[in-house]
Amino acid sequence: MNILLSIAITTGLLSGLWGWVAVSLGLLSWAGFLGCTAYFACPQGGVKGFFISGCTMMSGVAWALIIMHGSALAPHLEILSYVMTGVVAFLMCVQAKHLLLSFVPGTFIGACATFAGQGDWKLIVPSLMLGLVFGYAMKNSGLWLAARRARTANVTAVSK
Structure with missing residues (x-):
């Protein structure tokens, strides 16, 4: 069994489990899948x-919260929101x-989830982080x- 098929199997099983866990705990399943995605996409693997x-x-x-709360300070100055978004996006990269x-x-995933969750960080953070745990798993x-499977195949081949 190759690596891709093995990861597909475990991801399929654990994705179903994640859906149940998210609903059971009142979390956002979509945000958890963003956490999974962040782990899969990160160039470094493992614990790092x-x-x-x-x-x-x-x-x-x-x-994202800085942008949202900063923009709310002067709602009549729409341009402030755009300037803050530009400055913060620069800082997110730097x-x-x-x-x-x-x-x-990963930074943009966290920000987008926060915007999509309307700034409800008390719900977004556990959803993202538990999703990250599931992605790792x-x-x-x-x-x-x-x-x-590779070890089993090697033992079988050697014993023949």
Whole structure:
């Protein structure tokens, strides 16, 4: 069984479980899938990729809240919202010089989830972070399954 098929199997099973968990806990399943996506897309894997994905998503949540609350200070100056968005988007990219904030798409995932969730960070944060845990479990259980199948195939081939 190749790696892609193994990851597909574990991702399919755990995606169904995530859907049930999200509904059971009152979380946003779509935001959790964004957390999964962040882990899968992060160039670093393993625990390092988990922490980088988590840190960047949480920074994105914070940046989105800054834009939302900053724009609310002067709602009659619509241009302020656009300027703040531009400045913050610049800062979201510049922060990538720090290792734990180096995954720029993760930052934008966190920000977009916050905008889509209308700034309800108390719901967005656990949804994203538990989704990240599921993404880690999906990919790494798939890698484990592929390695196990490869070991079994090698033992069978050697014993023949």
